[in-house]
Amino acid sequence: MKLLFTLLLMVVSFSVYALDKDAVEQWKSDIDHYAKILAERHIDAFHSISESEFQQRLDALKGSLDSKTREQVLVELMEITRAINDGHTSVPLWNQTLNKFPLSFKVINDKPYVIGATEEHLDLLGAEIASVENYSADKVLNELAAIVPFSENPYSKKANAGYYLNRAEVLAGLGLIATPSNAEFTFSKDGRKFSTDLKSSDSYQLAHTISFRNTNGIMPVEKVNDNVWFGSTHEGDTVYFKYRRYPSMSEMESLAEDLLEYINENQSRHLIIDLRENYGGDFFIGLKLAQYLVLADSIDWKSGVYVLIDNETFSAAMSNAAQYTQILNATLVGEPTGAKPSGYQDMGQFTLPNSNLLITYSKRLYHFKEEGKNALYPSKDIALTIGDYINQNDRPLKWVLDNIEKGKRYE
Numbered sequence: 001m002k003l004l005f006t007l008l009l010m011v012v013s014f015s016v017y018a019l020d021k022d023a024v025e026q027w028k029s030d031i032d033h034y035a036k037i038l039a040e041r042h043i044d045a046f047h048s049i050s051e052s053e054f055q056q057r058l059d060a061l062k063g064s065l066d067s068k069t070r071e072q073v074l075v076e077l078m079e080i081t082r083a084i085n086d087g088h089t090s091v092p093l094w095n096q097t098l099n100k101f102p103l104s105f106k107v108i109n110d111k112p113y114v115i116g117a118t119e120e121h122l123d124l125l126g127a128e129i130a131s132v133e134n135y136s137a138d139k140v141l142n143e144l145a146a147i148v149p150f151s152e153n154p155y156s157k158k159a160n161a162g163y164y165l166n167r168a169e170v171l172a173g174l175g176l177i178a179t180p181s182n183a184e185f186t187f188s189k190d191g192r193k194f195s196t197d198l199k200s201s202d203s204y205q206l207a208h209t210i211s212f213r214n215t216n217g218i219m220p221v222e223k224v225n226d227n228v229w230f231g232s233t234h235e236g237d238t239v240y241f242k243y244r245r246y247p248s249m250s251e252m253e254s255l256a257e258d259l260l261e262y263i264n265e266n267q268s269r270h271l272i273i274d275l276r277e278n279y280g281g282d283f284f285i286g287l288k289l290a291q292y293l294v295l296a297d298s299i300d301w302k303s304g305v306y307v308l309i310d311n312e313t314f315s316a317a318m319s320n321a322a323q324y325t326q327i328l329n330a331t332l333v334g335e336p337t338g339a340k341p342s343g344y345q346d347m348g349q350f351t352l353p354n355s356n357l358l359i360t361y362s363k364r365l366y367h368f369k370e371e372g373k374n375a376l377y378p379s380k381d382i383a384l385t386i387g388d389y390i391n392q393n394d395r396p397l398k399w400v401l402d403n404i405e406k407g408k409r410y411e
Contacts, residue, residue: 017069024065026354027073031058034077034359037350038089042361044344048085057083071180074357075173078147081359086344087156088315088362090149095351095358099168099180099200104209105129106389107162112137113386114187116209124196125210126390127189129165133177140165143174149360150279153374155311156338168200212388214397215240222258224251230259236266238404240397241273241289246281246316249288256292267298270404272397273324274308276334280315283323290320290327303407305330306400309378313337315345322368322376332378334396341369341376 019027035058039045046054057080065073078091103124104116112129114121129137141161145151147170148160164170168180177183186195215231218240223229227244228251241259246252262268271293299305307330309321318339324330339345344362351358369376382396 017071019065019068019070019073021066023070027065028062030352030354030357031062031077033352034058038084038359038361041348041350041363042084042089043363043365045084045089045361047344049083054080054083069173071169071173073173075147075170077357078149078170081149082147082151084361085152086362087150087152087339088345088347088360090360092149092358092360093167093170095356096169097202098170099202100204101166101168101183101185101198101200102204102206103166103198104206105162105165107141107158108384108386108389110141110158111386112141112162112165113389115211115389116206118204119207121196121198122208124187124189125208126386127187128386130186130188130193132171132186133184135176140171140176143176144170147174150314150338152340152343153336153338155336155375156314159311159338210389211392212384212394214392214394215242217401221262222255224255228252228255230255230262232262232266232268233401234270234404236262237268238270238272238401239263239268241271243273243275243286243289243317243320244277246278246285249282249285252285252288253292256289259289260292260296263293263296263298268296269298269300270304270306271296271299271328272306272308272400273330274397275313275317275321276308276310276396277312278314278317279312280317280339283316283319286316286320287323287327290324293328301329303331304404307332308334308396308400309337309376310335310384311338313376314339315347318376319345319366319368331380332376333380333382333400334378335381335383336375336377338375340374342367342373 061076081091102118102121103114105112106115114124114127117124132140144161144164145157148164151157151160171177172180182199184195184197218231218233220231224247228247230241232239305328307321307324309332318337322341345366346364347360348363349358349360
């Protein structure tokens, strides 16, 4: 009975919000513009799908617009764009006003967990999603994985499926919920299962998030901001560089100069560069860091450099991680990257004239490692658990620090 009621709600909702004639014509114009500009600007848009098949899918969408909602059109364009098959060609919905549910999610060991919540829902932190409406969490994640942007291997698909799981319009466009305004989520936590009706909004502010990150014991020295800084431990013998976002070139040059000076003054022997949760930027900025680091003669260049990576290490961050294995002889630790080491990068963008929908595309093709691998894989694989998030337990960083300490004991 509940399933029938949900289906009826979906029919009513979709009929009420189906596109009117003016919107249909505007979307047709936008889709034509999308096809033309993407083909012109992408370095090789049809490397995985033929141009004729791509156009057929767009024509089919145009022919069905009068029976679709805005949410369905957005989702179908996301899916068609994914057929281009590179992580930088996408419909990310950045400039669209969307409603979100009052939680943020992370897929950990193939299960979706709550890692952020508004004040009203702090009790849900650390809970696992069992279902959304009448669909299992596995079903929801599989549906999202087929359309989410910036996905070019299984690892980034999981990362981005979790990221878009709170987007109400996306779930509605996929037919997973009846209306973008609210949905029933079922959670599992502390051995019990319970359901909560969540309302969406375009103005929620998360009150708290949980994270595995824990740099207690590392003394900060210099920083650009909370995402880009360096510090030390082991009385200056080990330097840690947090590289979660890309600063400007001038900011990196200034920080790298200070870092080199610190290493030389303290005769530091070990270096940790943390590229986790870094979704990219300009990899030449990362090379500027390497340009300074190679001048540090005190570093143990045989086995004293480590780079931390995970499934959110994407685009330029993945490129820099690969380059650091070559330039700095770094050992990779953590989880496989969300980007392929050989593929399409360097993102451009354009906006559709009527919907103002932003489209991104790839301008370059790079080969940083041998072709055929779908990710940059760590030498030491350490998969985080939800317990690590709840307890702020950074096991990959701890492993590196312990490994350095063990090596020092045998010197």
